[in-house]
Amino acid sequence: MRGMRRWAASVAVALGVFAHAAAPQAGEVLPLEQVRPGLEGVGRTVFEGAKVEEFRVHILGVLDNAVGAKQSVILARLEGEPLDRTGVIAGMSGSPVFVDGKLVGAIAYAFPFGKEPIAGITPIADMIEATRVEAPRPASARFRPTLGPGGLRAPLDREAIAAAFRRPLHAVGTGAFRGEGLPPGLSGAALTPLALPLVFSGFDPETFEWARSAFSSLGFAPTLGTGGGATARLGPLPDLEPGAAVGVSLIEGDLDLTVMGTITHIDGDRVYAFGHPFYNLGPTQFPMRKAYVYSVFPSLQLSWKIAAAGDSVGTVDQDRTTAIAGRLGRTPRMIPVEVRLRSSRGGDETFRFRLVDDELLSPLLAYVSLLSVLQGHERAFGTSTLRLEGHLALAGDRTVVLRDVLTADQPALQAATLVAAPLAFVMSNDFEKLAVEQVMVTVTAEETVRAAAIERAWVERSGPVRPGSTVSLRVLLRTRRGEAMTKEIPLTIPASAPEGTYGLLVADAATMNELEQREMQQPFVPRDLGQLLRALNGLRSGSAVYVRLSRPGEGAVVAGEYLPSLPGSVLSVLGSPAQGASVVRLRTAAVLETALATDHAIAGARQLSLAIER
DSSP: HHHHHHHHHHHHHHHHHHTTTTOOOOOBBGHHHHHOOTTTEEEESSSTTTOOOEEEEEEEEEETTTSTOOOOOOEEESSSHHHHOOOOOOOOTEEEEEEEEEEEEEEEEEOOOOOEEEEEEEEEEHHHHHTTTOOOOOSSSSSOOOTTOOOOSSSOOHHHHHHHHHHHHHHHSSSOOOOTTTTTTGGGOOEEEEEEEEEEEEEEEEHHHHHHHHHHHHEEEEEEEHHHHHHHHHOOOOOOOOTTTEEEEHHHHHHHEEEEEEEEEEEEEEEEEOOSSOOOOOEEEEEEEEEEEEEEEOOOOEEEEEEEEEEEEEEEEEETTTTTEESSSSSOOOOEEEEEEEEEESSSEEEEEEEEEEETTTHHHHHHHHHHHHHHSSSSSOOOOEEEEEEEEEETTTEEEHHHHOOSSSSSHHHHHHHHHHHHHHHHHSSSSOOOEEEEEEEEESSSSOOEEEEEEEEOSSSSOOOOEEEEEEEEEETTTOOEEEEEEEEEEEEOOOOOOEEEEOHHHHHHHHHHHHOOOOOOOOSHHHHHHHHTTTTOOEEEHHHHEEEEEEEEETTTTEEOOOOHHHHHHHTTTTOOOOOOEEEEEEEEEEEEESSEEEEEEEEEEEOOOO
């Protein structure tokens, strides 16, 4: 009987504490200076489904300057199921804590490998104050291709821009984060931000493994999960409220990539969450979504919520050191992506999804999503050929066109880079903010190697070659299996070509690029956006045979533009100090350039001579 009375008294005390957990009205905030050891309160979060549940919170004290100058953290011990078994859970970031009905702040920190659920709470005043700022994204928050020593050589080539894209890509996640740089004996003693579950839906396991290693050290807990379509089977989710699960989208559609956390406070249409940064990007435009929690996965290292994202309900417009914040209602613009995959096994598949419009993340997300589509449906290794055609539709009716045939090892990696690298150059340009309206990619896949070498080249003619006449250039290509193919390329000699002996170069893209880069003797530094777009559209394809007819003569590179044939009088004017233009004289003048597209990756070169008579 005495045991029953003690149980009833305990329930009464608990109910009395929980009764104070009502969401605060305006001004119902407990100031940090009133927080002291011994206070008891309640926290709110979702452990399963969409129902907000409560747990007990015992305030241990305030850690001044714990995560930075004038950035204090409230230390607290959590109590209740399932926290007694799981410890503090990834996905609880933003869970509100109330004392006497007043909002204290958001659970945002924990100790790695802690034996007890001891958490750090970000004061709500810090969350609100940090997210008041509204400013455009600084130029530093971009995915900047790393150009390396001396920059990229002019003219641009695909291999160079791919390498410039891959250098920062491989650097993602290599730095120490969240206590990982501390000595082993102290790593568990660091109060670190709770990891954010990053849910990958529709991604192939191999791409996920790369992403997991990259994103884990950046403070995320990557998990394979389900996208927004899964929540549709569960019925409509309730409106957001303090303690409810919330998602921040990076990709939506056939592929879905969403970060999960918890709502801390809603003031009108203003929403505060997380209690620590998403990525500390400053101003953002990310979709805010409802979320459903299937369960909590307990782990000695890190327990996390298994969750899925639901409908978009607003926009996250601030990502700061102490919180993310946004508004309910309008959802942000995203970049639509369509990938059509044509397989040699028969049948076409089309994948449609949307990327956040973000100068830092969009190129990385384009790379990861396209790589996943290709590796998930075609061979990642071994003998294969991918024929890629892509279009980046830009504002102002401008377009970047991408075409190539890829046959080397891991062609999926090359294809993903071929799309993402130009996107990074466009979005990180210093001339103007250029909206990407759509990304369209068509990939034709074959489980064989389509590669051919230039074995021989010759000109067929019945008499003298004269200016204005057309001659037939024939090129013999030999495939890797020994099959011979002869291609005909008609060459129309310019009517203004003077008499003399000309060099005729028949070559692959790499050879032609190297020749011109030696001639230009300068890095690629675009003077305006138009020049950058022309360079990207002028990237040579590895699947074409290029032909160049040249003679000793005058030409120049003027202000980064390749002008291979100029009269001496024009060169004298352009090179004068009064013009102020950068001029590099050329030893040869190209009078004719053309290319023949093929469905093979081309390698090799042949040099001929051609006499032109008048």
